Amino acid sequence: MPDKLIVITGPTAVGKTKLAAHLAFALNGEVLSADSRQVYRGMDIGTGKDLDDFTVNGVDIRYHLIDIQEAGDKYFINQYFKDYVQALEDVQARHKQPILCGGSGLYIETALEGNPWAAIPINEVLREKLEKLDERELLRRVELIPSYILKQLDIGTTKKIKRGIEIGEYLSTNNAPVRKMPTIEPIIFGLQLDRELVKKRIHERLLYRLENGMIEEVEALLASGISAADLTYYGLEYRWITAYLLGEMDKPEMINRLNIGIRQFAKRQMTWFRRMEKKGYKLHWLDATKPTTELVQEIKDQVSILK
Numbered sequence: 274m275p276d277k278l279i280v281i282t283g284p285t286a287v288g289k290t291k292l293a294a295h296l297a298f299a300l301n302g303e304v305l306s307a308d309s310r311q312v313y314r315g316m317d318i319g320t321g322k323d324l325d326d327f328t329v330n331g332v333d334i335r336y337h338l339i340d341i342q343e344a345g346d347k348y349f350i351n352q353y354f355k356d357y358v359q360a361l362e363d364v365q366a367r368h369k370q371p372i373l374c375g376g377s378g379l380y381i382e383t384a385l386e387g388n389p390w391a392a393i394p395i396n397e398v399l400r401e402k403l404e405k406l407d408e409r410e411l412l413r414r415v416e417l418i419p420s421y422i423l424k425q426l427d428i429g430t431t432k433k434i435k436r437g438i439e440i441g442e443y444l445s446t447n448n449a450p451v452r453k454m455p456t457i458e459p460i461i462f463g464l465q466l467d468r469e470l471v472k473k474r475i476h477e478r479l480l481y482r483l484e485n486g487m488i489e490e491v492e493a494l495l496a497s498g499i500s501a502a503d504l505t506y507y508g509l510e511y512r513w514i515t516a517y518l519l520g521e522m523d524k525p526e527m528i529n530r531l532n533i534g535i536r537q538f539a540k541r542q543m544t545w546f547r548r549m550e551k552k553g554y555k556l557h558w559l560d561a562t563k564p565t566t567e568l569v570q571e572i573k574d575q576v577s578i579l580k
Contacts, residue, residue, distance in 0.1 A: 278361075278372075279302070279373070279572065280374075281372060283463045284539040285471075286474040286539070292374075295565050297334045299573065300370040300573070301370055302370030302371065303370070304334060306337065306338040308375045308376070311338070312340070313346070314343055315493070316490070319507075337360040338353070350380065351393065361455055378549060385554075390449060392451075393443045399438070400439070403438060408431060411431065411434045415428060415434060415441075423441070424548075430509070431512075460575070461555065462572055465560070465561060466560075466561045470562070471536075472536055475539065494511075495518065509531065557575055
């Protein structure tokens with residue numbers, strides 16, 4: 274049974290999914306997603322699922338934790354951790370190499386160390402109150418969270434801000450729950466690019482997705498009965514495209530806000546990865562401009578050395 278968990282991470286637009294799929298092909302592996310939005314069915318383009326990348330040399334690579342929830346539902350990290358452990362045990366039981374792939378530092382860390390906050394229960398009464406607050410009011414609530422808790426929270430979207438407030442309030446009167454972790458050793462690889470090249474890729478990818486169905490995807494979600502508030506809750510693409518479809522801004526402004534928002538998101542991702550390194554995680558950084566086959570070989574060589 275594979276005793277190593279290979280982790281592929283890095284900021285948005287660097288090619289994580291493609292690399293993870295090719296690595297799975299080379300190592301008889303399967304991919305476990307570490308993404309907070311790819312769990313939703315029907316939210317494909319906006320979340321960057323890139324499902325075509327999971328076909329390598331005519332072989333369909335099996336993936337987990339993608340398309341497991343209905344769009345419009347709420348999915349939180351405590352449920353993700355439970356689903357992740359179940360998926361990991363399934364992959365291990367079939368003697369496949371598990372490959373964890375995603376750009377969410379919070380989800381990566383939760384998978385690796387069983388963030389006890391993942392077990393903090395949902396507070397429905399508090400959530401009803403938070404639903405009535407705008408983003409400025411939510412951020413005022415965030416300021417009340419103790420700094421030792423706040424620095425460990427990902428508050429990059431409205432959804433995550435609300436969860437962070439929930440965590441802060443729970444820990445003000447309760448101890449953090451303890452979670453039992455699966456026994457497997459992670460080897461973490463991070464894809465990196467020059468900052469300007471990341472910006473260029475973000476812009477090009479955004480325009481491509483807008484021209485190839487991302488706006489229509491949001492239209493279809495709205496037409497299916499999902500409220501504008503629920504779509505806005507998912508952040509970034511769904512927030513700004515919904516605003517555009519509601520006539521709150523024109524297309525150029527929507528594109529500009531999205532471009533800025535995704536750049537800021539990529540910057541926050543790198544900040545989180547640097548914090549992971551300060552905590553003691555070893556990230557093996559790879560040059561994302563190299564061909565996929567070369568990157569796969571680098572990882573295989575490194576994993577062999579570490580074993």
